[in-house]
Amino acid sequence: MTRKMIIDTDTASDDAVAIMMALQTPDIEVEAITIVAGNMPVEQGSINARYTVELCGKDVPVYIGADQPLTREVYRAYFFHGPDGMGGMNYQTTRPVAEGHAVDVLIDTIKANPGIILVTLGPLTNVALALAKAPEIVENVSRCVVMGGAACTVGNITPAAEYNIWCDPEAARMCFRSGLPIEMVGWELCRGEANLSDEDMRYCKEVINTPLSHFAIDCNISALDANRNWLGDPGLGLPDPVAMAIAIDPTICTRSSKHYVDVECDGTFTRGMTVVDQLGVTVHETANVEMWRPLREKGEPWVTVCWEIDAQRWKELLYRTMR
Numbered sequence: 001m002t003r004k005m006i007i008d009t010d011t012a013s014d015d016a017v018a019i020m021m022a023l024q025t026p027d028i029e030v031e032a033i034t035i036v037a038g039n040m041p042v043e044q045g046s047i048n049a050r051y052t053v054e055l056c057g058k059d060v061p062v063y064i065g066a067d068q069p070l071t072r073e074v075y076r077a078y079f080f081h082g083p084d085g086m087g088g089m090n091y092q093t094t095r096p097v098a099e100g101h102a103v104d105v106l107i108d109t110i111k112a113n114p115g116i117i118l119v120t121l122g123p124l125t126n127v128a129l130a131l132a133k134a135p136e137i138v139e140n141v142s143r144c145v146v147m148g149g150a151a152c153t154v155g156n157i158t159p160a161a162e163y164n165i166w167c168d169p170e171a172a173r174m175c176f177r178s179g180l181p182i183e184m185v186g187w188e189l190c191r192g193e194a195n196l197s198d199e200d201m202r203y204c205k206e207v208i209n210t211p212l213s214h215f216a217i218d219c220n221i222s223a224l225d226a227n228r229n230w231l232g233d234p235g236l237g238l239p240d241p242v243a244m245a246i247a248i249d250p251t252i253c254t255r256s257s258k259h260y261v262d263v264e265c266d267g268t269f270t271r272g273m274t275v276v277d278q279l280g281v282t283v284h285e286t287a288n289v290e291m292w293r294p295l296r297e298k299g300e301p302w303v304t305v306c307w308e309i310d311a312q313r314w315k316e317l318l319y320r321t322m323r
């Protein structure tokens with residue numbers, strides 16, 4: 001049986017690999033790709049997504065959405081992904097942008113496909129706008145896999161926050177409070193042994209040696225550099241593809257648990273921090289945790305936090321989709 005999916009993305013190099021993985025998975029049917037502002041302006045993100053769709057030989061429509069966060073000024077990630085978001089490879093496509101606004105497409109597609117899987121690979125602006133317009137869509141989403149946040153650990157854009165959540169914290173808060181069945185895949189899950197090592201990248205290019213395997217590594221050349229020089233990781237970190245791997249095969253996440261998660265919007269040092277009630281302390285009636293009441297009143301914790309992945313199996317899934 002095929003599973004339906006819709007992908008919301010600020011398509012830069014790791015998003016492109018995640019999109020490729022979904023398109024290359026036989027039992028996944030991607031209904032639409034919606035572009036949000038984040039790493040890239042929406043026009044560039046849409047070129048990168050359309051090029052990826054074309055390279056995979058598919059026909060999935062790509063729609064443009066919000067070109068800035070709800071209330072903040074947008075902050076791009078050129079420093080990380082290169083001027084085009086694709087390591088300076090400047091891929092071009094003749095495929096047109098699909099007509100319609102991403103927010104309406106999210107609403108209509110989710111309404112038309114009960115049980116659909118929503119995967120978010122960028123700031124949550126489009127999804128928050130869709131929820132504001134049509135909160136009932138929450139009921140139709142079977143899983144909402146969010147690449148975003150940092151569960152009880154360091155951030156990547158500030159010491160406290162991961163980029164997607166930090167970029168539009170108000171939107172993220174709306175999503176985390178909405179009741180969407182979020183599976184939070186923090187950026188930390190792509191670090192360390194989940195990085196592609198030099199040997200892994202050589203394997204992709206020389207052993208798998210397909211147009212897709214070359215594409216996946218080539219477009220991430222800036223990201224590889226930034227990951228090593230800015231973040232001190234050993235190789236290439238691929239946050240969006242790790243989230244997509246879990247969306248495709250949930251058993252790649254080997255340890256998870258449900259918690260209340262809220263997003264810091266006002267903090268001087270902690271804007272965009274995903275605050276996870278890991279120990280369940282907010283259930284106690286104390287003045288210290290009064291601000292968690294809106295979440296408690298919605299019922300039991302519903303956000304699934306992914307804590308660990310099987311790094312070898314994530315890589316095997318990635319390799320399979322390159323062939």
Ligand SMILES: [Ca+2]
Nearest residue numbers: 010015121122
């Ligand atoms: Ca992204």
